[in-house]
Amino acid sequence: MPAWPRYGRRAHAAVAAILALAASILIATGHLDGRASVLDRIESPLLDLRFLLVGPESAPGHIVIVALDDEAIREAGAYPLPRATLARLVRALAGTRPRAIGLDLLLLDRGPDAADADLAAALRESGAVLAAAAAFRGGAPGGAEAVPIPGLPVAERLRWPIERFREGTGIGLVNIATDHAGTPRHVPLLIRHGDTALPSFPLRLAAQAARAEPVLEAGRIAVGAARSRPDLGLNLPLRFYGPRGTIRTVSAGAVLRGDVEAEELRDRIVIVGATAFGAADTFAMPYDPVLPGVEVLATAVGHLSTGDGLVRDAVVRRIDAGAAILLAVAAALLVSLAPAGPALAVVILAALAWLVATVIAFGAHLWLSAAMPLAAMIPGLLYGLLGRLGLDRRRARELARSESALSLFHPPALAARLARDPGFLAAPVTQEVGIVFVDLSGFTRLSERLGSQETELFLRAYHGVVEAQISRHGGVVLSFMGDGALAVFGLLDPGPDDARQALRAADGLVTQIRSWLAAHRATRGRPVDLRVGAHHGEVVASRLGAADHQQIAVAGDSVNVASRLMEVAKDLGAALVVSTDLLAASGVAAAEMPFEGERAVAIRGRAEPLRVAYRWGGTGPAH
Template identity: 60%
Template sequence: MKARWPITRVVHAVLLLVLATLWSGLLAAWHLEGRETLLDRLEFQLLDLRHLAIGPRPAPDAVVIVAIDEAAIREAGAYPLPRAALARLVHGIADRQARAIGLDMLLLDRTQEDADASLEAALGRARAVLAGAAVFAPSHGAQIHDGAGLPVAEHVLRPLQRFRAGTGLGLVNVSSDRNGTPRHLPLLIAEASGVLPAFSLRVAAAAAAADPVLDADSLTLGPVSSRLDLGFSLPLRFYGPKGTVRTLSAAAVLRNEGVAALLRDRIVLIGAAALGIADTFATPYDPVLPGVEVLATGVAHLVAGDALVRDRTVRRLDAGAAVGLAVLAAGLLVVAPSGLAAGLIVLAVLGWLAATTLGFASQVWLNAVLPLAALAPVVAFGLGGRLVLDRSDARRVAAAEQALRAFHPPRLAARIAQDPGFLAEPSAQAAAILFLDLSGFTGVSERLGPQATRGLLKGFHTLVEEHVSRHGGIVVSFMGDGAMCVFGLAEPDPGDARRALGAALELVPAIRAWLAGTGAFDGAGDVRIGIHHGEVVVSRLGSAEHQHIAATGDSVNLTSRLMEVGKTLGFALVASESLLTAAGEAAAAQAAFEGRCTVAIRGRAQPLAVAYRWAREEVADG
């Protein structure tokens, strides 16, 4: 018959699978939409750990930073760098045949006319890219533009109009997390007048001498294609600490100190790098990475195609892993043992974390936190529910086992509980058998009635169980005022006969004292005990649905006949010589039997040698 699950476990399994599906599905949907949650903060921390685990890598040689550092400021005598000095710097870089020039400076204000004119001429000659900055309203920073997911600027800070002639304009905004670490470079930003490109994109396009081609998930610039995240943003993978992108001091360029070869055919970004002056960002490798190096990282990604990959396909992988692991965990927690399920879930988690690390080494940004967050409530509810249900089942099983033990001898019940297959096949073995019953019981039960007789039998059975169990025997069955006991049923032992003899020698005086104490027998009741040692067959008897442990065979029949011998001889205890031999001479001598003889046994051809003790009073049989 097929076992059925308890309704509580069915309900728990259904709730667990519903929780796994709905919770993981919700997280997956949010992730695919790009909705910002607390999980992103945790993911960024693990992303930093992946940066550190994989380590820095060389930056592309095509990008060079000309830094307005402490040396350049000392030489120029002021910061911001005077427009005339900046003009000479741009002229010097252009003269050295740089492939593209980008100025990470907001040229918003007028200065001396001749200095501004000099810079205007230098910028026009170099066809440089100038920096602008988008300003976002606090409440609209994440506003969606035309369904494309672009950030929408409230207004844009642009360079002076005179500097924009013959130059390109790009926005220097980056997308940072709550700790100030840049994570994405938005390549397009919307404003009222249209869509403006990022500074890094504009510089890279100028270097490639090609217009960027955008589709839903990628950007192609000349021969190089980059896969983009939501909102046409480029995920950043930092190369290393400050200076990993080749950096030259503006002072060295102004003095022409052997920099020509380092600038020729390079993409050059000019920006502040002096401490306390330059804008800086915290990154996994450097807590104060200059902003110009963040922008240079974006340019390098676009020209080398080595940015992190986190497009819709990767996000779908994240979402699939979240749903798959959550449902897998729920299934394991339903069908597998708790320990095994927990172990397999841990292996799955470690496997996913390993996949995210290996993916990062291959420039793929898999989300480490999302599947773990999808798993967490499922595992908590699954293991917690299993714990509660298992404890409930354990209490129920313990109660059922305790109830069943009341219907089996304690030693036998313990053996069956330990080994449910005990005696699934019959076993022939030596054992000591003890039969006993009371004489005069029929008349007593007639006088007392059913209720009082039950109470009398309960006291008798308790007394027999106590003495037999103390000597290691098992009361196989109570038969009204009689009992059958076996020594060696659960675990055969050479001392079985000796223990059976010891139990019999205690039982006779104990039962006689009990009979006298009850007052029900009026001094006329007595006990008859027969004990024998021989081979028996122990097995399970009964149907497939209802079985009991029994000892059968000639030795059992012979022992039951010994009570008849006791009645004939007039003694309470009769033991076969086979038992006395098995018990040993010392035990037989201590038993102080009053006599020995050979008797005929009803139904047997061969007589049997027996010993007897404790003469009985003549009472009515019963």
């Protein structure tokens, strides 16, 4: 894990937002310019998903495909169709008075002279639009001055129909732009070759059907009354109507036999193209894995003649860019400032909301980018999360150090409670607790002999014995006062066994400390013993001290009584004195423990005597 700079959460959020802004602007700039990127590979399947979710649409009724299918090939007896047969087909179609005729066939080679002459005459008489094809290069485009339309694809060479067929006909390029998986996505409406911009087959055919030249106007292209909004470089996005056959299709064989009524083709745009297995170029698309190329071109003709195409123009791309910047910056700020769990949930919901918006927009024929805004979120999101993790880990280490430091001045159990609940005892609480006081007899003379340093070492070891015994029974040592200590039971988490644990701890202190004293070199041959007083009663637990310096304390008559019991122990010559209040609260009768006696004693400062039990007799040294 890298060492994160020591700045606060707000500074980290600002850096994350700046990173998200820079990354999203960089990604959005490429998108606005139409540059290809790895995101296109992600966008394509997401676009296919939208096709499937929204579903097919009705195809325009004024477009008919005349298919060179298996039936037509059987009728003609060969493929490609003989030129004479093709001439007969064109004349048969022209006789139905269609709006326009287009042949998605590359008539590149010469045939028999008479047949070519016959076909040329038929094409000229019908005013058909013929197919040409462009081959592309990877170099820099040229002729920008003559064709001032940025982003047009540049053809390296062209494949034209033979010159005889070009006379009196229209020519259009049948090139289709596919994605990395081979799915058609766009049809380039204009292709640059040298200083000339050549129209695509769909554009030429749609214009001929409309009896009007295409007009470019403010990001749109008008073909007659229809308006389309192409993408950058005048690329027309494809919105497939449905699977193969969605656009009305008739067999060329049926036309040749005269089985097709003229009314079926009258005033329609007729496109002749191959659909036979093995004879046609096919493409995989969301609705069909083998869509004939002629149906792709027919789809583009439908868009241009009705304006029902998919829209992904500069305006839509700017919406994508704005969404990318907004989502990226918002996600970075959220994960940097808000709690991690809710922040991630909101980010995921925002991403899902954008995906839903792209589906809804697709239903309205708008192609919003699903991949680009989500990808733009990643850099700032990762930095925000990783930085947040670093800050949280640093904060956890600081808290651990603080808790460790706190535990040096408070018992571990109390320090843990304060770290977990900083408001513990912010308001005073009255409750029943077990109280144990302990101090050493003979310590004053011992410390005089030991000196300051040895006394400090002695007390530290002594306090460790007391702390261990009290903690073992669930108590808390609230304070050490030289050789004395005050411990309570039931302060942190009161329970029914607190009094019993206080009694056991008090009794155990005597044996533990006496064993320790006997083994310590400083007390060998020196009269040092201890006195323990234990009581049970009501106390007021609170924080004492100023606002910036406080300590946990207990106060009340029960605390005074427990303290006075050490004086009683001195008077009785016993090491342990416990009140019968503690015995009653613990459920232990005096007879159940080896107490040496039980009596009522006077307590300094109290009017009423107190019954106590005592043990471990034998007069200890004077304090």
